[in-house]
Every structure is written in C-alpha cells, then in structure tokens.
Amino acid sequence: MSLPVLYLRSRALPRTAAALACTALLAAWAAHWLQAQPHLTHGARVPVLALAPLLASSAIGTSLYAAADELDRTAVRRWWPRRLAHLLALTVPAAAALALAVPGHPEAFGAPGMVRNVLGATGVAAASAALIGARLSWLPMTVYGGAVYLAAPRTPGGAASVWAWPMQPGPQVWAWAVASAAFAAGAVLYAVRGARRERD
Amino acid sequence: MTVTEAPVRRKAPGPALRTEVRRGVGPWTGLCTALTLGVTMAAKADQWQGDWIETQSLLHTGATLLACPLAAAAACWQGARDHRRSTDELWRSTPRARWQRMAVAALPLALWAVAGYVVALAGSSAATWPYAGGGGPLLSLVVVDAAALAAMALLGFAVGVLCRWRLAAPVLAVLMYLLLGVPNYSETSTQYLDPAVQYVLWDRLPVWWFAPAMAAWTGGLAVAALTAVAARRRLAALVPLAVAAAVAPLIVSTGDGMFRDDPAAHRIACTEGSPQICLSGHQEHLLPQVTEALSGLTGRLEGLPGAPKRYVDRPPAQHADEARMPTPNVGWYLLRGRLQHKEDFAWQVARQLLDRDCPVHEAGSRSWNRVTGTDIAVAGWLIGSHTAQMTYVPDSPELRRLEAMPDAGRRAWLGRYMSARNSCDASKVPVL
C-alpha cells in the first residue's frame, strides 16, 4: 500500500468522510423539511446553518487525533504540510457539500452563510485540537455555538456580527472576517503544533 | 469457610461521590451550563428583565434546548470514561455493584448541570426582581427544567457506556437538540411530552401535578436507561419505565389542560378616580407610570360626554364606557420596569379608543374616507398635536382645523364626535 493511503487509514479518514457525508445529507433533509413547513420560510433554516457546521467541525476536529503522536514527531519529514493538507482535504469538501444542502437565498441563510460557518467552526475545532487535544476538540465550538444560538439578536449586523458570527446572514462582512480569522488561526496552530498529546 | 467480620458500613458513597463531584468533567459541565445560559440571558436582557414570565420562559428555552444537549454530551463523555481509560478490567474485580459505581459517576454530572442552571436562575431572578414589583419564578417550571437537565445527563451517561465512538458526544448533543426542538414545530398534544416545549404562561399557571408528572416522565426514562445499562438485573429497568409509561398518557391526554387560568393575571387592578386605568394583577405596580403616560390623553377628554370611564388592557375593544389599551409588555413598552415609547403607547390607546369595527363593504367609500381621516386627526390631537405631527399624522388638514378651533367650539364638536366614536354610520360622525 502506498504511503498516503496508509496515512489516511492511520487517521481514520474513511470514517470521518462518512460522518461528513451523513451530516450533509441530514442538513439537506432538515433544510428541506423546515422550508416545507407551513408558516415557515427560508429564514427558518438558521438551525441548520448553526448545527450542521458544528457536527462537521466535530467530525473534522476529532479526526485530527494522532494515535502515535510521539512517533510522528520523530519522523524525518516535516509534518506541517501534511497536517495542513489533511485539514483542507476535509474542510473544503465538507463546506462544499453543506453549501449544496441549503440552496437559494444567499443573501439570508443560504450557501455563503453555511460556508462561512463551516470555516469558522472548523477553525475553532482545529485550534482546540492543538490546545486541548483532538478528542475534546468539539467541546469549545459546541459551547460557543450553544451560547450564541439564542443570545444573538434578531436584527443582523452591528457588534453581534462579530460576537455572534455563526448566527448572521450570508453577506455580513464582519462575520466573514471573524470566521476566516478563526479558520486561519486554527489551521496555523494545528499545522505547526499538531494535536495535543492525550494521556488516555 | 464462612466469613466472620465485624458489620461494616459499606454503603456510604461519601468520599467517592465527593471525589467524582470535584474531578473530571463535572465542574466544567456546571460552568458551561451557567455560561451558556448566562450569555443567552445577558444578551437578551431587554426582553425579559422585569417580567417573571418572560424571564423564566427564556431560561426554560435555554435550559432545555441548549443546556440539556450540553449536559447529555458531557455525561456521554463521562460514561465512556472506563472505555477510554481501560479501567473496566480492574473494576470488574471489585465487589461494589456496577450500578453503584455508575450512579456515583453519573450523578455528579446531573448535579453540576442542575447547579449551573440554578446559578443562571439565581442571576436572572436577581436581575428581574427589582423591576418586577414582587413575585418570583414559578417553582414548578424550575422543577421541570431541573428534572429535564438531570434526566438528560443520566441518559447521556447511559449512551456513553454503550457507545465507544469518538464522535458520540457531539452527535448526541445535536440529536438531543433535534429531539427536544422539533416537537416545538408541531401543534399536537403529544408535544407536551417534550420538556423543551414552549409553555404559554402569561395568564396561566401549571396545575399542581404538572411538575411531578413531567419529572416522573423524564426521570423515569433516564433512570430506566441507566438501569438497563448498569444494573445486574436489567429487568429492574422495567420499574422506572413503567412509571414513565404510566405518566405519559396522562400528560398527552390532558395536554393544554395542564395549565389553568391564573387568577392574578385575570384579576383587574384599577386606579382610583376617573377615568380608571386598569391592568392585570401582575402589572399592578405599573399603574402610576401608565396613568402618567396617558395623562395628556385623559386630560383632553375630561368631562366630555362619551369619553371612556375605564381603560383596560383586554377586550372588548368597543364599549361605551371602556377603552382598550395595549399591555405594557417587556421588550417594547417596558425596559427594566420603566415604561418607554410613551407616545406610541398613547397613540395605540387613542387609535383603539376610536376604533370602528365595521363591515368591510363600507371601507373605501368616500364618506368612509372622511371618517377615517377624522378619526386619525382626533387621535393625533388627543396625544398632542406636536408629537402626532412629528410621527403619526405628518400631514392632516383635519388635524390643523381641529387645532385652529376655539376651545369651546372644539369641546362641543368633540362631544358630538365622542358619542359616535364606535359607530359605523358615517352620517353620525360630525364633519370636521
């Protein structure tokens, strides 16, 4: 077997890919169901935009777990390009698949908002993996997402587009800025440091 | 060989429970619960501060939709601990019953989740109390929320024991959110089985058995799940399951009937003097502010025949002696116990006062347009012409004419007008 294939298997990527695919299908179904409800419009897709990226980032974050971390660190080749490739190889398809799950209405809660939320959530998860370990990397984003989910004001924009970026409609510039910064920071942190070693 | 041993106290879980409460994910769960609820409450403070029902409704939503999934996820993580740390092997060689060990591991999560909720409740109560004019949170809703949180923690723990998947905890959190949140979209009485459903409480109170029944339902399910996973005699799970199954039909069949009319909300508290301003018993403390906000309007109407003797915030809209006013609700008219948007409040009262609930075919006719124009002009004059022209009636020749009238003439005209204020007969409305 070739080296990339072994690498993929050592990081349990097939299972992660399956989890991401399930998330996208679930999101597509939920978005469709919500829009089909009487009295509800495309605006009712907010829960999908909040929850699906959370699940996707949890799957990606936990997949950053390295079973033989000490061995990896002793490897001759530099790890950061591989770590970065790993992260991107999961994030890009996940963002694309989830964007397809919420067709239409890019100005409200549609594909752009979904892509932004996947990027931001994955960034937080990757940073958490580097700082507290991959297994618990889902926790900070889950707590944060939960905290802003009801707290975000109904009217978009203003200061809330910074602190409640996952709850903003697609075109909010500041929400994009925060999410992109989170992704960049998470990617760099993970690429440089790798997932934190876990003792259990 | 028989074992001869002094009788010992083997049951006390004290030190072990204390350790489990202090270590591991328990304290973090409590912190995250309090933080999630705290942020939610703080960000929306304008919409609940000063009103017990609103305070508790938002807290209820946060606790069930956000904190419950979180507690379930944390407990799921705790439940998988023995897989993760490979301690199962050693524990199997100890005499302590498996269910006791699991109970001591699971209970701290439930306790911490409830503690986080109680902290958030205490904080929001302290924030609401100074502006609410007495009262307090509904104990039965607190019990329902706390029971739901504890039950979700125990359920999550049972899932964690069974499921070793790394993603089990976050996936469980999302599934719990869906499970708890989706019934809110339905209108059937089965939705009352969901502890996260939104209760309409502004004029209603839960019946006495509401809290025990909901606690028995959620708790019964959770204890049954944990027993099935942890006990040596798995069939023992049937007992709590039977309790839950016995309560469920009661909840579903009663449905909306679990809430009775709140006598305090239906009681009308009025000011002395004339005209009377009346609010529900819950808002009695707001009467002086409302009276003050309406003083301009009532002053202009004073002594006129046909002017209402009472202003009440409930139907009927048309009544010879009564006028309807909007309820001073938190989120718009009330901010931390202060009445705001007073002009709008007066404007709404004036519009309701002059409301003609007439058949549709009249609308649009020429004579009717005149009546509508007159009504708007009078409403504007009643709240004060200057304010009205700024916001509500920017360009009205009728209002200017009314302004220009001499006082005595205006009073006479208004007297005729007021006696026909709810009439659908355009000819009875005097021309301005």
Added chain:
Amino acid sequence: MNSTVKVSGLTVRHRRRTALDSVDLDFGPGVHGLLGPNGAGKTSLIRVLSTAAAPDAGRIELLGSDVGAASDHRARAEVRRRLGYLPQEFGHYAGFTVREFVAYVAWLKEMDSTRAAAAVERAVDRVGLADRIDSRMKTLSGGMVRRVGIAQAIVNEPELLLLDEPTAGLDPEQRVEFRALMRDLGEHATVILSTHLVEDVVTACEGVTLIEAGRVAYRGTTRELAALGKDGGQDERAGSPIERGYTTALRSHRATAGAR
C-alpha cells in the same frame, strides 16, 4: 499446605485460541511467581483468578468459596472484598489525586469507610509515594503510576493479591523495595505475581509456576528451579542458574508435550 487458591480443569478461550487448557493448580499463603513466555496464558490465569473474567470451563475456589459460575455472585462479592488485583494494563483516572484514586478503589472494595482513610495513607506509604499523595495522577511518571497500581491493590490488606507485571516501569531501586514489600505481604497473604523478569522471582518468590501454551509446564520452589539450572547447563553465558532452570524446564515440557 492449606490452599487458598484451587483451580481444576480451568479452561479459557479467546475466540478460537485456547489460552488455558484444563489447568489444575493450587496456591497457599506466600509469594508465588508465575513465569512463562509471552502469550503462554499468564495474564489469562491472573484475570480469571481476579474474577475479572469468567472461565469457559473448570472450577475455581478462592479463599474457600467457589466463584467460577455465574450464579456465585454473592460468594464472589465476598471474595472480592479480600482480593487485590493489579492488571497488566493499569487504567486510572488522570484527574484524581493519588489519595482520591486509592480511596475510590477502597470504596469499590466496600471497605469500612471509617478505616479507609487511614488504610489509603498506609498503602500509599508502603509503595513510597507518601510525598506525592495529593498529586494528580496525570502528573506522575510511568513508574509512579505503576506504584499507585500496587497501592490500590494492597489498600484492603488483601488475603489474595494478584499482580500482573507489577515491576514494569520501576527502576532498580524501586524494584528492590517492591520485592521487600512482596515478602512482607507474603507472610500472611497469598501473592501471585506474573512476570517475565526472572530476578523478581528469585528474590521475592518461594514457589514458581511455569506456564507454557496454556498448560502448567513446571511447579516447584525457586531453589528447585535454580537447581534444575545447575544440572542442566554449564555455560555461564547462558544466564543465571534460575534462567537456565527456566529454559531447561520449558524445553523438557515441550519435549514431553510434543511426544504426547
């Protein structure tokens, strides 16, 4: 000899592989070494004796009670109170302090809670960790964790102590202390020590049991095994007498087993 551990016809299977094949053994008070190559069935035997795993067939009598069958759970609980066990893979809760962890095990062993606190301190002291008793487990080195493992096993002053590879990760000095502790404990209790370090057996154990491919290959005292080594080989480079005895016993067992 009054036996505290008696097994007969003990069979343990892992899927299709037979780990223990109808083994008959008995042990009395004292320290017993359990030697054998990797995968011989030592761990399987210890696990079954610790009641952590159930045998597929055979009878187990520990401290006078039958504990093998599923219906014996009352007797098993009674025996478990008087048992100490250190598994090969010693799992622990990293967030607990040493004191909390050992006290937690004491609780699981249903010790009298009024005496437990003192027993915990004594057990931790006996493994030389008194100065780290309030440290979190995650701050300890591998050898220290192993010693906590021993402390939790002896916290209830067990009458039957089962240790699977207890000296793995201990440095030479700690190993010497450990052997002294074992000799001390062996005066009253039945200690069964599984290892592949022959020196541990020489200095700490009176009896030796050799296991090979799921069967008992040799039983005797440490001295007898060493004597076997003196008879068997002359080459000094082949190791100490006991190591040579170990090899000789294994070979002769393999020869007879192969002939059968």
